[in-house]
Amino acid sequence: xxxxxxxxxxxxxxxxxxxxxxxxxxxxxxxxxxxxxxxxxxxxxxxxxxxxxxxxxxxxxxxxxxxxxxxxxxxxxxxxxxxxxxxxxxxxxxxxxxxxxxxxxxxxxxxxxxxxxxxxxxxxxxxxxxxxxxxxxxxxxxxxxxxxxxxxxxxxxxxxxxxxxxxxxxxxxxxxxxxxxxxxxxxxxxxxxxxxxxxxxxxxxxxxxxxxxxxxxxxxxxxxxxxxxxxxxxxxxxxxxxxxxxxxxxxxxxxxxx
Amino acid sequence: xxxxxxxxxxxxxxxxxxxxxxxxxxxxxxxxxxxxxxxxxxxxxxxxxxxxxxxxxxxxxxxxxxxxxxxxxxxxxxxxxxxxxxxxxxxxxxxxxxxxxxxxxxxxxxxxxxxxxxxxxxxxxxxxxxxxxxxxxxxxxxxxxxxxxxxxxxxxxxxxxxxxxxxxxxxxxxxxxxxxxxxxxxxxxxxxxxxxxxxxxxxxxxxxxxxxxxxxxxxxxxxxxxxxxxxxxxxxxxxxxxxxxxxxxxxxxxxxxxxxxxxxxxxxxxxxxxxxxxxxxxxxxxxxxxxxxxxxxxxxxxxxxxxxxxxxxxxxxxxx
Numbered sequence: 001x002x003x004x005x006x007x008x009x010x011x012x013x014x015x016x017x018x019x020x021x022x023x024x025x026x027x028x029x030x031x032x033x034x035x036x037x038x039x040x041x042x043x044x045x046x047x048x049x050x051x052x053x054x055x056x057x058x059x060x061x062x063x064x065x066x067x068x069x070x071x072x073x074x075x076x077x078x079x080x081x082x083x084x085x086x087x088x089x090x091x092x093x094x095x096x097x098x099x100x101x102x103x104x105x106x107x108x109x110x111x112x113x114x115x116x117x118x119x120x121x122x123x124x125x126x127x128x129x130x131x132x133x134x135x136x137x138x139x140x141x142x143x144x145x146x147x148x149x150x151x152x153x154x155x156x157x158x159x160x161x162x163x164x165x166x167x168x169x170x171x172x173x174x175x176x177x178x179x180x181x182x183x184x185x186x187x188x189x190x191x192x193x194x195x196x197x198x199x200x201x202x203x204x205x206x207x208x209x210x211x212x213x214x215x216x217x218x219x220x221x222x223x224x225x226x227x228x229x230x231x232x233x234x235x236x237x238x239x240x241x242x243x244x245x246x247x248x249x250x251x252x253x254x255x256x257x258x
Numbered sequence: 259x260x261x262x263x264x265x266x267x268x269x270x271x272x273x274x275x276x277x278x279x280x281x282x283x284x285x286x287x288x289x290x291x292x293x294x295x296x297x298x299x300x301x302x303x304x305x306x307x308x309x310x311x312x313x314x315x316x317x318x319x320x321x322x323x324x325x326x327x328x329x330x331x332x333x334x335x336x337x338x339x340x341x342x343x344x345x346x347x348x349x350x351x352x353x354x355x356x357x358x359x360x361x362x363x364x365x366x367x368x369x370x371x372x373x374x375x376x377x378x379x380x381x382x383x384x385x386x387x388x389x390x391x392x393x394x395x396x397x398x399x400x401x402x403x404x405x406x407x408x409x410x411x412x413x414x415x416x417x418x419x420x421x422x423x424x425x426x427x428x429x430x431x432x433x434x435x436x437x438x439x440x441x442x443x444x445x446x447x448x449x450x451x452x453x454x455x456x457x458x459x460x461x462x463x464x465x466x467x468x469x470x471x472x473x474x475x476x477x478x479x480x481x482x483x484x485x486x487x488x489x490x491x492x493x494x495x496x497x498x499x500x501x502x503x504x505x506x507x508x509x510x511x512x513x514x515x516x517x518x519x520x521x522x523x524x525x526x527x528x529x530x531x532x533x534x535x536x537x538x539x540x541x542x543x544x545x546x547x548x549x550x551x552x553x554x555x556x557x558x559x560x561x562x563x564x565x566x567x568x569x570x571x572x573x574x575x576x577x578x
Contacts, residue, residue: 093459096526101454116447
């Protein structure tokens with residue numbers, strides 16, 4: 001029996017940028033070990049929602065609960081502290097540093113207190129372990145990230161997200177910088193993240209990908225949550241209709257005729 | 259063996275070391291006097307102030323910024339410590355501490371202007387370059403300050419800096435200690451990792467929790483303190499402080515940084531490389547004298563070597 005404990009609960013979240021209602025009264029739960037596909041047209045509010053969760057934006061209204069408690073997220077580091085990690089579209093890597101350094105970027109293992117001497121060996125071992133758990137082979141860990149392929153850089157970004165056993169990983173267009181060949185193994189990898197206890201919010205324009213891996217799909221349109229469907233109960237067609245705002249049968253027919 | 263060579267060629271020390279070996283080799287062939295202890299000692303002495311400011315410049319350039327104010331920090335620090343020492347007769351340790359503090363304060367100001375006012379480092383430090391020359395002029399009234407500025411004349415109390423410890427010049431020892439310390443510090447400590455991260459991808463570094471503003475202020479403060487250190491050393495060595503000391507040294511430091519393998523966008527290279535770069539620059543003027551060429555050719559030769567050295571940092575241009 002799967003547990004339906006909500007890891008994240010957004011209650012009536014609104015976010016305005018001047019007169020623009022980027023998010024309006026959005027309520028959403030993310031359950032344990034679930035992949036939630038978040039779709040919508042451009043400017044539907046997907047990115048804003050992720051940025052609220054990752055602490056980049058503060059919501060103007062509404063509550064954000066993590067594990068049942070008020071999260072108190074005010075900046076990206078706060079989000080990390082409560083176990084919410086983000087994998088960005090452009091991976092946010094330092095090309096001049098090696099794989100280990102990128103995985104530990106900003107959160108290095110150190111000794112000697114405030115002097116903060118790097119524990120290079122400890123970091124190497126931990127990085128190797130995470131990559132092994134991901135079944136990923138990046139060659140030498142001392143390779144600079146700039147020498148890696150897009151797919152390999154993606155893995156570095158995910159390994160970084162997994163560093164401190166997160167509860168939730170937010171993925172913003174994670175396949176946008178990948179070659180077609182790299183997408184299939186990546187989706188496999190995302191599914192495997194569930195089994196190690198992560199919940200994932202997956203934002204993508206590539207609807208077939210979302211339908212392939214998501215357990216549940218949420219559609220945003222003009223800042224509002226317009227549909228929430230279990231994957232088995234919906235289809236690509238229906239999701240597209242929700243995204244475009246064509247919900248009733250008559251409109252559907254018209255759209256098909258056109 | 260092939261493995262060893264491929265490993266060596268990928269090492270960050272490879273290019274600067276290769277450069278040094280080639281440069282020393284050519285110099286040794288050109289002049290039989292080059293590879294004498296006496297001559298190497300002379301080069302190290304003339305290179306010491308440059309090495310010290312180049313370490314500061316290297317830290318700033320590693321983050322992708324530039325510090326043009328170094329030579330003026332040096333000149334004004336010299337005037338300040340000379341005034342405190344000769345005119346006000348402060349105890350040696352106090353005037354040294356105050357001068358280093360002054361350098362740090364200038365660096366801090368540079369850093370704050372870059373980070374908080376968001377003015378590009380080039381502009382901020384160019385302003386500081388003029389401003390501190392001006393400060394040095396105003397304090398010294400345009401005259402050199404030396405032991406004979408007062409009567410009866412009294413030597414600088416920090417004169418020992420231009421002396422020797424078991425025949426090794428103290429200023430060379432200081433320069434090498436500073437170089438080794440910062441080389442070790444930025445390769446083994448988190449602060450160094452942060453410096454490289456800011457040079458590599460500032461946005462990612464900020465996003466991952468690196469205190470980017472703190473890093474930028476840090477490198478300017480260190481650069482300022484090192485500029486002041488070089489100012490004290492220079493004053494001791496030439497036995498006077500003058501507002502127009504060390505003209506062009508900031509750009510020489512930048513040249514040493516580039517020769518040492520740090521590209522302008524930052525993120526790559528090492529302090530040891532920069533030390534080698536400083537050594538090569540000092541070597542060029544030495545060699546010109548040894549070969550009996552007019553010293554007027556110094557700049558031209560340096561220019562050619564520098565531009566050739568630019569070839570090795572090309573990789574940096576398409577990193578970002």
